[in-house]
Amino acid sequence: MRSKVCKSVMKMAFPLSLLSLLSLAACVKRPEKVMTDQEMAPIVADYELARACDRGGSVGMRSGGEDDLLLAVLRDHKVSHEDYDSTIAWYSRNPDKYFILCEKVEKELDAKQRKYAGKGETLQFDDLWPYGRMMMFSGFASSDGLDFSIPSSEVEPGQKLRLNMRFNSRAEGMALLGVEYEDGMKAYNTKQLSDRKLELNLQTDTARRVRRIFGNIALDSQSKLPLWADSVSLASLPFDSLEYYRIHSQKIYRKPSKKVKREVQDSLSGAAD
Numbered sequence: 001m002r003s004k005v006c007k008s009v010m011k012m013a014f015p016l017s018l019l020s021l022l023s024l025a026a027c028v029k030r031p032e033k034v035m036t037d038q039e040m041a042p043i044v045a046d047y048e049l050a051r052a053c054d055r056g057g058s059v060g061m062r063s064g065g066e067d068d069l070l071l072a073v074l075r076d077h078k079v080s081h082e083d084y085d086s087t088i089a090w091y092s093r094n095p096d097k098y099f100i101l102c103e104k105v106e107k108e109l110d111a112k113q114r115k116y117a118g119k120g121e122t123l124q125f126d127d128l129w130p131y132g133r134m135m136m137f138s139g140f141a142s143s144d145g146l147d148f149s150i151p152s153s154e155v156e157p158g159q160k161l162r163l164n165m166r167f168n169s170r171a172e173g174m175a176l177l178g179v180e181y182e183d184g185m186k187a188y189n190t191k192q193l194s195d196r197k198l199e200l201n202l203q204t205d206t207a208r209r210v211r212r213i214f215g216n217i218a219l220d221s222q223s224k225l226p227l228w229a230d231s232v233s234l235a236s237l238p239f240d241s242l243e244y245y246r247i248h249s250q251k252i253y254r255k256p257s258k259k260v261k262r263e264v265q266d267s268l269s270g271a272a273d
């Protein structure tokens with residue numbers, strides 16, 4: 001699965017219909033002012049972390065806009081804005097190289113997370129799952145799937161939710177984990193099932209409070225039923241600025257806005273009989 005981290009950082013999109021045409025430029029040698037992946041990856045990673053910390057309200061961080069954050073990162077790396085822009089433009093013309101860069105950015109972020117988290121530290125979390133730790137999916141009953149909705153005010157803004165379970169055999173289908181905020185907005189994440197275990201993460205917004213947690217698991221015809229699941233848990237993990245960037249890959253649903261009815265005047269209403 002291609003990383004989505006750099007998509008938000010670079011503010012660019014690659015229409016699928018153009019990928020084949022753009023890839024023709026993949027073998028073009030990098031011009032003089034275009035940085036290498038090794039030079040670019042730490043810059044993109046630090047910029048993404050700066051944006052995550054800024055949204056998370058970290059102490060000592062003043063929100064001056066994303067342009068100011070980028071300029072600060074470029075100064076730290078002693079890179080000119082001109083070289084950065086030239087490199088971004090080059091990646092837009094070479095999407096295969098862009099995807100390679102995204103993978104290297106992911107490695108940079110993982111390395112920074114391990115460094116800051118410390119070695120041997122046990123991650124503490126609250127388990128919000130209110131039901132049994134074991135369940136059975138069967139085509140002979142009403143339990144061939146799973147739907148749940150858990151009212152919750154225990155999730156602090158910015159915390160990450162993680163749904164875990166193990167299956168006795170390979171599960172095929174789709175899993176969804178979502179939250180509804182107090183302002184009515186919903187955010188959710190999905191994952192294709194194709195293994196004997198499930199780990200599905202959802203990053204909550206730092207500016208909203210969670211009203212409820214919801215989700216479902218829909219098995220398809222490829223799953224061999226009956227299927228047993230155990231070790232079911234719904235973890236609430238502390239806010240981590242190094243992980244907050246993943247919120248960009250999630251989907252958001254907002255309530256449709258109310259349409260304002262406009263009175264249409266009959267053009268003949270004022271005409272004389």
